[in-house]
Amino acid sequence: MRAGLSYIFLISGLLILSGFFTQAYAIPAFSREHNTECATCHTIYPELNEYGDAFLKNGFVWNKQKKGEPLANAPQVKGEGDPDILRQLKEVAAAGLPQKVDEPTAASSKKSEPLWLAGLPQTLPISLAATLNASYNDDAKYDKVDLSTRAISLLAGGVIRDKLGFFLKYNLYSEGIFDPAQSNTPLNLGSPYANDLEEFYLVWRNALGSPLNLKAGRFRPTLSLWKKNNKTGISDFATTSFRVGKSTFSADAPADAVEANAILFNRLYLATGLVDRKGQDANEGYGHVSLKIGGSDFKANEPDIDLDKESIFDYMYLVLGCYGYTGRNSFDLYSQQRNNFYRAGADADLIVKSARIKLAFARENDKNPDYSSHQSNTTDVLLAQAEYMFTPDLLAFARYEYLTVNDGTRTHRYIPAVAYAPIQNVKLTIEYQHVSDKISAITTTSNIALLGVRVAF
Amino acid sequence: MSVLKMAIFVVLLAVVSTPVHAKIRAVGKGDKMTFDPTQIPADLKQAFEIMKVKCIQCHTQERTVIAIQTGIAPVTGQPFDKQATKAYGIKMLRKPKSNMSREEVKKVVDLMNFLIDEAAKP
Structure with a gap:
């Protein structure tokens, strides 16, 4: 415990020191190639703003560039x-x-x-990202304070002649097993269990002169409005990260897939794809539709605003999205026990000046999630997050998540957090989680405090 | 006498043939670069003061100077014309915590349009 407190003091000291940083430049791969700052595409890295979202949707190319x-x-x-x-x-x-x-x-x-x-890109399109986390769990019997080096990733991304976009995330290290004979920190599990190659995909932009972008490789299927790392907090959104029973499906898990996506009428985004789950004879499929109302469009064209007339609508925009995924998984390649499932969800992202509200709902139905009983299971997850940017480098949010299963299980999560970026490529997050679980009429609670440091360079 | 006449003629010719605001001058280098204040007319001085204070909260003035001088927005590579100045003005107006009011954005857009016109003169 005393050692744990020392860690907290050490990190607090670093936080205080970070307040003395006065100037720095964000330099990951896209920043270098386009000679622009992180804030061009991010609120607080790695959460995307509307221009970052447009850059992603357009296969890493600025509009009309x-x-x-x-x-x-x-x-x-x-x-x-x-x-x-x-x-x-x-x-x-x-x-x-x-x-x-x-x-x-x-x-x-x-x-x-x-x-x-x-x-070839003019700059080597490579950068590194690393995360350090410290947690305090007062309900834990042992190891209440835990300092962990969570991951170090190699990132690469860019576009060749505006035609072929590419993105790669390779996990050089991700925290794995603990073996005191080797080290006093958990070691990398090693391939294939460490999921070393998290994402690598190519995008053929505007294939054959059409609005279609064709994407292939290992990536997270386009489902929710927010990709897994498109957040300022530490914990993932429950609507995309939850799993059911023994099913291996998660909406934010990377998969080998092909996808076609397109921006139509500048404000409508469509994506559909096929996922190849190894060892199955049937591919899985998904679709996504999103619509942007107000603000700049999906190609980052600014709206035509009358500078002589004041209107609150000039400072707000709304993005609505919905998606569906259908698939089938099993315990192993030879098992006859199959679980057919579908996931459907809807998201809303409302921005008014410096305030942002994210709403999400997801439902998953599994026919045989334990691979044995064929007991159907329906899980609903609701999420609401209110976010406010106090200054360009300071943001706070409060999130509520509610998960309910048709067997009576209920989970409530309350997550307030503050994110601070003393320099644009360094993010410090303090997050608190209060979780209340009700399973078979028994309610348990847990409280966890998390401190995360993420840096990219 | 003829030498004096010739000298006066040459001086007058030089004065007449020097276009006013024909080029957009900049002073300083790198992140210290800014527009030469002597070429900003009195009615746009206030807009220039706003630009000097507000724009550099997020980016250097060099970015604006280069865009005006070259006609190309440095980051996107897009043409930097009057349509673009309004779009950038709207972008900055909408940008959270840009700390720019509608009136300030309008003044800075007017200033950039003036500078574009000046830069276009032969």
């Missing part, structure tokens, strides 16, 4: 600014090639035409 392609009308360079930058601009304009211009001279001078001709 023809980056790396010749412009029809090469820009005329004017002015008397930084002579070095202007000289480069004039050279690029003369060649008809657009080029980013706000980089420091040294970086700009490294722009390579051969790299562009070869379809």
